[in-house]
Amino acid sequence: MKKDLEILISKYLRHELEAAEQEELEVLLEHPENLQEFNSQVELEFLLQKDKKEFHAVQGYSKIEKNLGSEKSLNWKIWLKYAAILVLLMAMTFFLNEQTTVTAIPETNVVYIEEGNGNIKILEMEGEKQITNKKGEVIATKIANKIIYKELPEATELEYNTITVPYGSLFQIVLSDGTEVELNAGTEFSYPVQFINGEDRQVFLKGEGFFKVSTDSLHPFKVNTGDFHISVLGTQFNISAYEDDQISSAVLTEGSIMLNNKNFFQLLHPGEMASITNSEAAITVEKVNIRKHIAWKEGIVIFQNETFEKITKTLERTYNVKIENKVPELKQEVFTATFVDEDIEQILALFSKSRPFKYKINAGKVTIEKK
Template identity: 35%
Template structure:
């Protein structure tokens, strides 16, 4: 629900969301949660003023309860009561920060940039097609004897055909940094691929036991239900077994954590060596995240919107370390960021960005945490302010 509070303060909330916020705030326990959320963040201006959560609550409650169906403009004095800074650059940015005191911080692992800058599709015969996201075309095999798939701008669509007696043939779709793409598999499953992602999948699901795909990177799955043929997403550190549901899987090579976040339905999360044993694994429910880090599996309740915002082109940070934000910025904008200001890695931010350049995003961070940056083509160097 804190997402709705942020949207309300940013004047980005819809009428339906505003009604939901009004109903939510009527409950005393939710009023307490709201005040705790405000207290957990600091207003990031030069004075680092303390937050008056009571004033913030009363102001928002008054505004919310007075008019149910009118979206109002919120001015800066009101926002200061709510402990946020709103920076308008055509749309609203929300930035909060908390600073961890970390000594002897080690340099985070470097991100390896994909060598190609174009979306490519490798067919089963080894031929490679370059996909421009504004094209509509039919893609055939190397000798042109059979249609493999149709491209509809930024989406590939495989036709549903009878799987019996068809040889299992895999295609590989590679989406580089700075781009996103969508694919509809032959069973009707729709997958959105984030920047820096590779997906290997069958042209036709001819395996009689399961539907298997292989992921490196991040993707959002809307799996077509088929109880007789479970859908399995294989990653380096985690496998996800489903019948039909919607979920997000993140498994980047330069990240320490592989995770699955469930939007609806249910999924079973397994370690790679557990896939053939149906008696093991962990089942998660909607609004839960299963994560494997350094071999340890954990499950927790999460705000799903944070993990699927990328499907709408939104950068969504929620108390995230700058070191982790850098990795996401590199993927989103197809740039290399060299951070020479190591203390900045442990600063935490909350905020959302959409339709912004990398310079605009860094300027917002810069207004609240003093540092300098230089942009040289696709290389950004961050240094402490003098």
Template identity: 35%
Template sequence: MEIAFLVHKNLTSTLSHSEKSELERWLSESEENQFLFQSIENFHNNGGDISALTELNAEDAWKKVMLRYTSNKKVNKHGMLQGTYKYAAILIIALAAGYFYWSVNFKSGKVVEEMVQSQQGIVLVLDNGEKIEFSSSDQQELVDKQGNKLGQRSGRQLNYTHNETMDELVYNTLTIPNGQRFDIILSDNSHVYLNAGSSLRYPVTFLPGKKRQVYLQGEAFFEVSKDKDHPFVVTSDNMDVEVLGTKFNVSAYPEEEDISTVLVEGSVKVNANQSIDLDQDHSLLLIPGHMAQWDKKSKSAQMEKVDTDQYTSWMQGKLVLRGMKFREIIKKLERHYGVIIDNKNESLNNRTFTATFDVESMEEVLNTFVSETKFEYRIEGKQITILNNQNQESPMK
């Protein structure tokens, strides 16, 4: 049975027992399949049209995949494309927005980034596609449409430690907009602090005999409960961080060139995951006070000793910049303050700055940079425009 049809049916109606087993088998084949399913699920939950999945002709679709991916295809010892990759590629091209929209945009993180920037509040998407946008209420019990208790929200925290026991993996996805932070206590009592502009996909309940795996886009600090029989794995793009029990920070924003892992306590192993083929082992065993950086382009990793406070201070609401280029600072300011910055003064892009901000307003932060290098800016609500020095528009500061 076509996986594309099962994905559509899972998101729009109810699967039979045999259909559910087939879909679960496909999801278990690879992390790429799981990521693609989440991609389509998020697209659907945000109003995207997935009707093309029901009309997909696998052979025609595969021909288009071959035309697009000839230079990137994965070949096994029999000269045939790997089956899981074939399924994954078929799903990529199934969306009506364009055959290669997902391969170009979502897998680069662009879709998630735009979704995070556009949403106003914190959004939880349940496994069945139901979407819950958190209100201003401090207390909120989370239940699905069948009345099953999933978790308890209290203020800026979501707690899954007292949810109802489940015998299958059921995933929730929590998306945090720019300008906000949130934290989750998972069913094993592991604590995850999510930074602004981040998204985490995680099981409602971890199951015996299976690794504790979550999927991160953005930045989060993890305090993992020890369980030697069930390793905890954080998957971000092509990088896995595997631990038994420890405290560490992972930064994996889609638009950034590197994925970084900073270890505060314990030990972690950083690996390139199975979604890419490498000629040699790319894994690092971190010790406290060190950071591993994975370069997405070169697919290489390196480790260095760092001041961990610099990379975890965001949990206290601080924004620490150390020798950072202004074009990179803009992204951090957008996430931290929940604003959109249009920099028309390109001469600023490669200027480096070192600063720490805590309770300063957005205008006070901009004036700090102005004191170092003169430029003019205009603030209109959440839209900030940094003017070109030759621009004749009058600034409103």
């Protein structure tokens, strides 16, 4: 029995559980000694995935427990769900740093927020909830997949929150200055809970986001990514800067923005896209179809002369799956397609008609093989 439990926990942490195995694990975890063993393995996984970064699983669980309400304990099924989210969020960061394949996060109905003081909050996408600060003051309201922050003019302390949007989900934030930010799947976004009078408005993005910046001539708005920095006063633009993509880009829909990449500056006008290849200073500018680059906000996926290798990355994020392509020659095949409401299986079926291959989908993993 103990050996079976160890095997199931190991497969659970690797996101490889079959449906029947998931049910078997749930039954086993009804026994306190098995639940204790499970918690121990999850704690160990936290430490391994975070490497040397200071984060302890027990402390993290304690913070989650406090933020979920006044109950002194969670039932094991809820803990199972939240443990999966946290372990795989840690794994996502770890694997990105190691430049290996990212494992998709299985839960898409929650977002993970790390506050400036280290507290962790997990918010359900559904429903409405008020968010308070350490003084008990209401600073924001969450309605479905959107958080709206209030402006507190008396704020003097700059405190950043970091939100991580899981694969398969979209999320929106209205910052305290009224700036609207729409975040794509697999995105990490750090932002001030309150902007401070007299200081620039600075945010940090890893992933993709569409910004509608509130105009404030006295306080420039700056977006920082791993490759470039953008400065604006008030405008609308899209940024794509996923860490595992070779190219980062910014597309301007309204107004103007200034890009700075390693002290190489570029002014962008509406309808233009600036692209930067990782580790290079040069900025390439071209006219583009804006619709293609912002359709994701409406759940529409547009591919225009893109390689299958790049397409699979987008599909992983959008549909919360992990794709293993065992057909090397397929990687550089080029496709043009638009998908509005198709699911991952329908999309793969359409691609396989154009370039024959077979595929199987099992517990969030897609395997593509020669036909």
